[in-house]
Amino acid sequence: MSLYIEGLSKELPSNSNEMAQFQEVMRQQLESSMHAELEKLLGTAKGAKAEVSKKDFEGFRKLFHRFLQVKGPSVEWSKINRPPEDSIQPYDKIKAKGLPDNIADSLNKLVVVKLNGGLGTSMGCKGPKSLISVRNENTFLDLTVKQIEHLNKTYNADVPLVLMNSFNTDEDTKKILQKYTHHRVKIHTFNQSRYPRINKESLLPVAKDMAMTGENADVWYPPGHGDIYASFYNSGLLEQLIAEGKEYIFVSNIDNLGATVDLYILNHLVSQPNGKRCEFIMEVTDKTRADVKGGTLIQYDGKLRLLEIAQVPKAHVDEFKSVSKFKIFNTNNLWISLSAIKRLQEQNAMDMEIIVNPKTLDGDLNVIQLETAVGAAIKCFDNALGINVPRSRFLPVKTTSDLLLVMSNLYSLEAGSLTMSERREFPTTPHVKLGSSFTKVQEYLTRFESIPDMLELDHLTVSGDVTFGKHVSLKGTVIIIANHGDRIDIPAGSMLENKIVSGNLRILDH
Numbered sequence: 001m002s003l004y005i006e007g008l009s010k011e012l013p014s015n016s017n018e019m020a021q022f023q024e025v026m027r028q029q030l031e032s033s034m035h036a037e038l039e040k041l042l043g044t045a046k047g048a049k050a051e052v053s054k055k056d057f058e059g060f061r062k063l064f065h066r067f068l069q070v071k072g073p074s075v076e077w078s079k080i081n082r083p084p085e086d087s088i089q090p091y092d093k094i095k096a097k098g099l100p101d102n103i104a105d106s107l108n109k110l111v112v113v114k115l116n117g118g119l120g121t122s123m124g125c126k127g128p129k130s131l132i133s134v135r136n137e138n139t140f141l142d143l144t145v146k147q148i149e150h151l152n153k154t155y156n157a158d159v160p161l162v163l164m165n166s167f168n169t170d171e172d173t174k175k176i177l178q179k180y181t182h183h184r185v186k187i188h189t190f191n192q193s194r195y196p197r198i199n200k201e202s203l204l205p206v207a208k209d210m211a212m213t214g215e216n217a218d219v220w221y222p223p224g225h226g227d228i229y230a231s232f233y234n235s236g237l238l239e240q241l242i243a244e245g246k247e248y249i250f251v252s253n254i255d256n257l258g259a260t261v262d263l264y265i266l267n268h269l270v271s272q273p274n275g276k277r278c279e280f281i282m283e284v285t286d287k288t289r290a291d292v293k294g295g296t297l298i299q300y301d302g303k304l305r306l307l308e309i310a311q312v313p314k315a316h317v318d319e320f321k322s323v324s325k326f327k328i329f330n331t332n333n334l335w336i337s338l339s340a341i342k343r344l345q346e347q348n349a350m351d352m353e354i355i356v357n358p359k360t361l362d363g364d365l366n367v368i369q370l371e372t373a374v375g376a377a378i379k380c381f382d383n384a385l386g387i388n389v390p391r392s393r394f395l396p397v398k399t400t401s402d403l404l405l406v407m408s409n410l411y412s413l414e415a416g417s418l419t420m421s422e423r424r425e426f427p428t429t430p431h432v433k434l435g436s437s438f439t440k441v442q443e444y445l446t447r448f449e450s451i452p453d454m455l456e457l458d459h460l461t462v463s464g465d466v467t468f469g470k471h472v473s474l475k476g477t478v479i480i481i482a483n484h485g486d487r488i489d490i491p492a493g494s495m496l497e498n499k500i501v502s503g504n505l506r507i508l509d510h
Contacts, residue, residue: 027068030203034064037205041196044209053210056193059230063195063223063370067354075307077316081299088284088297088328088386095264097271103263106270107157109247111338112148112261113232114254115374116141116173117166117192117222123400124440128169130254131176132441134397134406135413140254141173145180145187146416147260152184159261160186162237162249166222167194167212190235192222197359200366218361225253225332226352226372233345242338249341251334251374257406257418258395259333265387269335272383279340280381282306283333283389290431292321294329295375297386303379304386306330310355328386330375331394340381352376391429392420400444401432408454424455435463449492456497469494 038057045053100106120129130140138146148161165173170191177187196205197219207219228251232238248269252259265281272278284297295308312320319325344350352372359367378384395418397403405411410429411418420427438444449470454460456475464482469492476498482488486504490496 030068031065033204035061038196041205041207041210044211046210049210052191053194055234056195059193059227060195060223060370063354063372064198067356067370070354075300075311077313079300080307083297083299083304083386087299087304087384088388091264091387091389094268094387097264097268099263099267100271104155104157106263106266107151107155107159107261109245109270110159110261110266111162111241111246111249112144112159113162113164113228113249113251114144115225115228115251115332116163116169116254117225118255119168120441122398123403124442127172128165130163130169131172134257134403135411135418138413138416140257140397141176143257143416143418144254145183145185148185148416149183150415150417151261158186160188160241160246162241163187163189163254164192164225164228164231165189166192167220168222188237190232190237192227192231194220195223195369197221197361197367197369200358200368206361206365206367221369223369224355224371225374226376228374229341229345229350229377233341238338238342242342246338249336249338251332251336253332253396255398256331256333256394256396258393259331260393260417262389262393265335268387276383277337278383278385279337280378280384281335282375282378282384282386283331283335283393284328284386285331285389285391285394287323287327287329289323291329292323295373296320296326296329297378298326300379304384305379306373306375308353308355308373308376311353328388331389332375333389333393334375337381344377344380349380350377351380391427399434400438400441401434403441403444404432404434404448404451405429405454407451409451410454410457421455430454430457431459432457433461435466437465438462464488466490472496 038061042050042053042057114130116128116130118129120127120132123129123132125132133139134143144161148159151157151159163173170189174189177189180187196207198204199206205219207216209216212220248266250261265283269278269281282297287294293309295306298305298307307320309317309320353376355371355373357369357371359369361367395406397406406418410421410424412421434444438447447466448468452468453471453473457478459477460474461479463480464484465487466480466482467488468490471493472490473495475496478496478498479500480488480490481502482504483502488501488504490501
């Protein structure tokens with residue numbers, strides 16, 4: 001991070017040549033110190049884990065080297081252009097091509113990859129987020145398996161599922177996979193890298209050995225989903241799938257319930273002439289005010305590129321958030337060529353912007369973790385394309401507010417896929433905002449005797465100590481606010497339409 005090195009050298013009056021030399025010496029010293037510390041850590045690794053850690057650290061060294069080279073923002077705002085018209089295709093145009101006679105041939109070239117490294121802690125759950133129940137006792141993972149099994153049975157195909165786990169989720173996920181033994185889906189897993197968090201002041205690892213428990217519990221991190229390329233390649237699974245005749249992966253977050261295999265996009269990929277094969281498709285969708293922080297596609301140095309809010313100079317953040325200038329955002333549903341990943345990995349040509357993520361550990365220790373984003377590699381692939389897909393392909397469940405939507409009658413569930421109910425007159429999703437009393441899944445569930453009817457709901461805000469009886473119906477805009485010390489029980493069978501409820505309302509049994 002040249003900015004860090006520049007900070008150290010500010011006090012030294014000198015000409016620019018000497019300054020550059022000084023900064024280069026500082027960089028080399030930091031790299032040398034980091035190398036020594038990593039070697040010390042590797043000396044404490046045991047058995048097969050030592051080899052895995054060695055590969056992980058090779059990746060970390062490369063990332064740290066690039067981090068020290070970075071000079072200021074990674075984009076020059078004046079060089080940003082809107083993408084050319086043909087570089088982001090409307091979904092309807094892709095769909096208009098129809099489907100081939102033999103869909104199985106296309107499906108047999110596909111692998112579904114789900115990003116499964118996250119924990120459910122933000123929703124008050126222990127263990128992998130993918131194991132949280134979201135609909136009719138089905139977890140995110142159950143729904144994913146059902147979707148792929150349905151495809152394989154319907155078209156007599158062989159689409160495997162690959163889970164990219166992290167050291168946080170691997171053990172629990174592998175235990176649960178036994179339940180899918182008799183399903184018609186081959187399931188593979190591989191692990192994201194394990195990188196050391198580094199002290200913000202010294203820029204050296206906080207870890208003292210390779211252990212992951214006790215005082216070492218917080219000193220490691222999985223380095224963002226951009227790590228998929230290196231860890232997939234290092235696992236040997238990439239080679240194995242290519243040998244089996246697989247050509248493309250469809251990658252998405254496991255908590256995006258809209259990210260199902262789309263046969264039209266798949267057909268577009270596999271039907272391209274050999275010389276013009278599209279190696280990377282990013283599904284984007286129209287931005288709303290709720291998505292202003294989402295990454296967007298731009299044209300930069302003649303290439304399609306992902307621009308994230310973290311890369312935007314402060315003076316231009318409001319412009320970046322503008323729905324009129326940057327009209328679309330990245331859903332993180334990506335279709336990527338396996339042979340292209342192999343080529344780029346072997347040429348060491350995978351170039352992704354570094355995200356510096358600051359954290360504070362116990363004892364007020366300030367650390368940073370270096371991450372990358374999977375979509376940022378779009379500029380490295382040939383004939384990359386954006387497809388502007390319907391909003392229904394972006395249905396992430398990040399909070400209990402999202403969970404309420406997908407558990408309700410707004411959606412119907414069939415073969416693991418959620419679709420908006422035909423009985424809803426508007427295609428838009430209601431805006432739901434549940435207060436802090438609903439943050440944890442267990443507490444949220446105790447506050448609803450049954451999930452309300454929300455077919456005609458536009459907006460729901462709930463704050464404070466509020467509970468819902470059975471068969472409640474919510475329509476239009478409903479705002480329910482229980483002030484501190486008050487409690488509101490919405491009676492069973494209530495119908496609230498365009499109502500504000502506040503104060504204290506308690507229904508007592510007698």
